[in-house]
Structures are given as C-alpha cells and as structure tokens.
Amino acid sequence: MGWPCIGETLQMYSQNPNVFFTSRQKRYGDIFKTHILGYPCVMLASPEAARFVLVEQPHLFKPTYPKSKENLIGPSALFFHTGNYHARMRKLVQASFSPEVTRKLIPVINRLAISSLESWANGEVINTFHEMKKFAFEVGILSIFGQLNKTYTDKLKENYSIVEKGYNGFPTKLPGTAYHRSLMARRRLSRIFGEIMRERKENKLFANNLLGHLLNFRDENGNTLSDEQIADNIIGVLFAAQDTTASVLTWILKYLSDDPKLLDAVKEEQKAVCESGDGENQALTWSMTRKMPLTYRVILESLRKASIISFTFREATVDVEYDGYLIPKGWKVMPLFRNIHHNPEFFNDPENFDPFRFQNPPKPNTYMPFGNGIHACPGNELAKLEMLVLLHHMLTKYRWELVGSSNLIQYSPFPIPENGLRARFTKKFDRK
Numbered sequence: 092m093g094w095p096c097i098g099e100t101l102q103m104y105s106q107n108p109n110v111f112f113t114s115r116q117k118r119y120g121d122i123f124k125t126h127i128l129g130y131p132c133v134m135l136a137s138p139e140a141a142r143f144v145l146v147e148q149p150h151l152f153k154p155t156y157p158k159s160k161e162n163l164i165g166p167s168a169l170f171f172h173t174g175n176y177h178a179r180m181r182k183l184v185q186a187s188f189s190p191e192v193t194r195k196l197i198p199v200i201n202r203l204a205i206s207s208l209e210s211w212a213n214g215e216v217i218n219t220f221h222e223m224k225k226f227a228f229e230v231g232i233l234s235i236f237g238q239l240n241k242t243y244t245d246k247l248k249e250n251y252s253i254v255e256k257g258y259n260g261f262p263t264k265l266p267g268t269a270y271h272r273s274l275m276a277r278r279r280l281s282r283i284f285g286e287i288m289r290e291r292k293e294n295k296l297f298a299n300n301l302l303g304h305l306l307n308f309r310d311e312n313g314n315t316l317s318d319e320q321i322a323d324n325i326i327g328v329l330f331a332a333q334d335t336t337a338s339v340l341t342w343i344l345k346y347l348s349d350d351p352k353l354l355d356a357v358k359e360e361q362k363a364v365c366e367s368g369d370g371e372n373q374a375l376t377w378s379m380t381r382k383m384p385l386t387y388r389v390i391l392e393s394l395r396k397a398s399i400i401s402f403t404f405r406e407a408t409v410d411v412e413y414d415g416y417l418i419p420k421g422w423k424v425m426p427l428f429r430n431i432h433h434n435p436e437f438f439n440d441p442e443n444f445d446p447f448r449f450q451n452p453p454k455p456n457t458y459m460p461f462g463n464g465i466h467a468c469p470g471n472e473l474a475k476l477e478m479l480v481l482l483h484h485m486l487t488k489y490r491w492e493l494v495g496s497s498n499l500i501q502y503s504p505f506p507i508p509e510n511g512l513r514a515r516f517t518k519k520f521d522r523k
C-alpha cells in the first residue's frame with residue numbers, strides 16, 4: 092500500500108504506469124491492492140475478475156471519475172450514472188450510434204477524411220495526433236448534430252478546445268487558472284447548445300441523431316430532459332469520442348510505418364477495394380468497408396497493443412467478496428484491460444504487432460478495448476468505421492514519412508507516440 096496518505100502514487104507517476112501495474116502483477120498475482128491518488132484500490136488483471144465487476148455484478152460497483160472532469164463535462168453525462176437514469180440515457184445514445192444510423196454517415200465521413208488529408212499534404216510536418224483529433228472532433232459533431240453550419244462548428248471547436256485543457260487540472264475556481272478558463276468555456280458551450288436546440292425545436296428538426304433523440308425523449312410521465320442534461324450528455328460523448336479515436340489512429344500510423352511489409356499488404360488490400368468500387372469518384376460505400384479484413388485486423392491489433400484505455404475505475408458500493416478476497420465498501424476497483432491484452436496466456440508473443448492473430452477470435456473476455464458490460468462503449472461501431480474510412484483514403488492516395496524520433500510514449504492522458512508522431516504527407520501522383 093506504499094506510504095501513508097500518498098500510497099504508491101509517486102511510484103506510479105515516476106515510471107510508465109504499465110510497468111507499474113505489470114511489475115506488481117508479476118509479484119502479487121492477478122488480484123492485488125495498492126493506494127493511489129488518495130484511494131485504496133483493488134487491481135484486477137484476470138478476465139474473470141474484470142467480468143465479475145463489469146458484467147456479472149455491475150450494480151455493486153459504481154463508475155467514478157475525478158471531480159475536475161465531472162464539473163467540466165457536466166454531472167448528468169451518462170457515464171457518471173448507474174441505474175434507471177443511466178439505462179435511459181444509454182438507450183438514446185445506443186440508438187444514435189447503431190450500425191444502421193452510423194452507416195448513413197459514410198458520405199459525410201468520406202468528405203471529412205478527404206479534406207483532412209488534403210490539408211495535411213502541404214509539405215509541412217504535422218503533429219499526427221493533433222490532426223487526428225480535429226478529424227475525430229468533426230465526426231463527433233456530425234454524429235451528434237447531423238449537419239451543422241460552419242459558424243456553430245467553429246464556435247464549438249474553439250470553446251471545446253479550451254474546456255478540454257481543464258480535464259486533468261486541479262479543480263479551482265480561481266480566476267486566471269486554466270481550470271477557471273475551462274469552466275467559462277463550458278458555460279459558453281451550454282449557451283451555444285441552447286441556441287441550436289431552440290432552432291431545432293422551432294423548425295421541428297428532430298433527426299435520427301443524438302441531439303434529435305435527446306430532444307425527443309419523454310419519460311413515462313411525459314417529462315422531457317432539461318437543456319443542462321442534454322448539454323452534459325453532448326459534452327460527454329465528445330469527450331468519450333475524440334482523444335480515444337485520435338490516439339488509436341495515431342498508433343495505427345506508427346505500427347504501419349514500423350512494418351513496411353505489412354504496410355504494403357494493407358495498401359494492396361485498399362487498392363483492390365478501390366478497383367472493386369461500386370461508389371462514384373472517390374466515394375467509399377458501406378459494402379466496400381466490409382471488404383477490408385486485413386485493415387480491420389490492423390485496427391483490432393492496434394486497439395490491443397496500444398490499449399489506450401489501460402484500465403477503468405469503479406468504486407465498491409458495499410463490501411463485496413470475490414474469489415476469497417474482500418473488497419471493502421468505498422475502495423476503488425480497477426479492471427486492468429492492458430494487462431489482460433498483454434498477457435501471453437491470451438495473446439501469444441503480446442509485444443509483437445501481429446494483426447493476423449485476429450484470424451481466430453480471442454478467448455472470451457480477454458479482449459476489451461471498448462470495455463464490457465453495461466458501460467461498454469456505445470460508439471465502437473462509429474469509431475471503427477471512421478478509422479476504416481480515413482485509412483482507406485490515406486493508404487490509396489497519400490504517402491507519408493515519420494519525422495524525428497517516435498519511440499517514446501507520452502501520456503495525454505492516453506498514450507501516444509512521442510511528440511504526437513510528427514509526419515510529412517504527400518499526395519500520390521494521379522496516373523489517370
């Protein structure tokens with residue numbers, strides 16, 4: 092449990108957190124305790140234990156997030172909740188990101204991917220992670236609001252980029268601090284959402300997107316959601332969608348750059364998809380995205396190897412007994428996804444990047460890049476689809492070279508390659 096009060100927090104932050112968890116797993120086994128960030132915690136590195144917490148007994152464990160995040164995102168965002176409210180909000184979010192709804196977004200995601208790539212190929216060195224974030228943000232806005240005019244999109248971008256700087260800051264309301272600036276930007280976002288909602292209500296525009304579902308909601312007594320509840324859930328989805336997707340895309344670029352033979356094979360597959368094309372001009376259709384087994388496995392393997400969400404947090408709401416261990420009420424419980432994804436018992440030679448391992452499905456409950464159970468990621472289909480679309484255009488029409496070193500890992504807080512993976516893109520010569 093480390094030192095009084097601070098426990099092992101310093102050890103965790105002074106080394107790569109993955110080394111911290113793995114060394115303790117080796118020493119103590121798959122279930123062990125520690126004390127970090129002011130809380131006693133139980134770490135779970137076995138698939139069965141993670142399943143127990145996330146799938147079998149989720150009502151005994153509530154999600155917990157730092158106060159700084161909860162204040163900025165807004166307390167009504169679905170992932171802070173359990174029970175009835177969570178189930179209702181989740182139904183709305185799932186309906187907005189179902190495969191049927193998501194596949195209709197392909198034409199616009201195509202356009203966003205093409206214009207993003209076009210903007211990178213100007214001879215300048217780009218920070219891949221930053222550029223992927225812009226792309227993921229635009230896709231997020233599209234899937235939440237449907238078509239939105241540029242003035243609104245620009246205002247949302249500007250204010251959200253200030254809000255996100257406060258996510259990991261110390262929650263103080265002292266003017267002049269980054270956190271205070273984020274709170275102010277968060278208020279402006281609420282006002283902008285308010286204007287958009289008013290317009291949609293006046294014009295009765297309740298489309299099949301997240302905002303439409305939230306505006307349409309009525310409970311059994313006919314009550315609607317308040318503007319604040321809607322705003323919190325919109326920010327919640329943006330928060331869940333942006334850095335996650337952007338960091339996985341950045342890792343894909345890194346893993347492909349590190350393996351020229353694999354890169355060639357994926358390019359070949361994408362070229363064949365183009366030639367089989369049933370879409371017009373540069374358009375990629377839904378059926379074409381289903382003809383990319385190797386690219387799809389590269390995504391699955393990148394999700395495994397990078398394990399950008401290394402673990403999640405829950406808190407025991409009562410004393411819980413599991414497999415002879417007592418988890419006391421109030422203790423944090425952390426299923427360690429990354430340790431499970433890097434366990435050689437489940438993934439042979441786990442440090443090797445090998446998309447072909449996904450020719451066979453992983454053992455049950457050993458692969459959880461999108462979590463598991465009642466809080467599992469409702470955006471996973473959209474995330475995979477936008478990655479496939481971007482990769483398709485990138486691999487068929489562009490070349491890139493990495494600039495400078497990219498072997499170290501930074502935490503933003505998700506792991507990303509050093510300096511966001513600096514790269515120079517050029518457009519391939521069009522032979523037509």
Ligand code: HEM
Nearest residue numbers: 170331332335336339400403460461462466468469470474
């Ligand atoms: C590659 C990209 C992504 C990864 C790796 C990822 C991963 C995850 C994981 C592991 C969880 C579960 C967290 C937990 O149990 O504590 C989660 C939840 C969630 N994700 Fe994602 N996600 C991604 C993209 C997205 C996108 C694009 C959206 C929205 C369109 C989204 C929306 C959400 C929401 C709303 C939740 C909370 C669900 C709930 O509490 O019921 N995610 N995600």
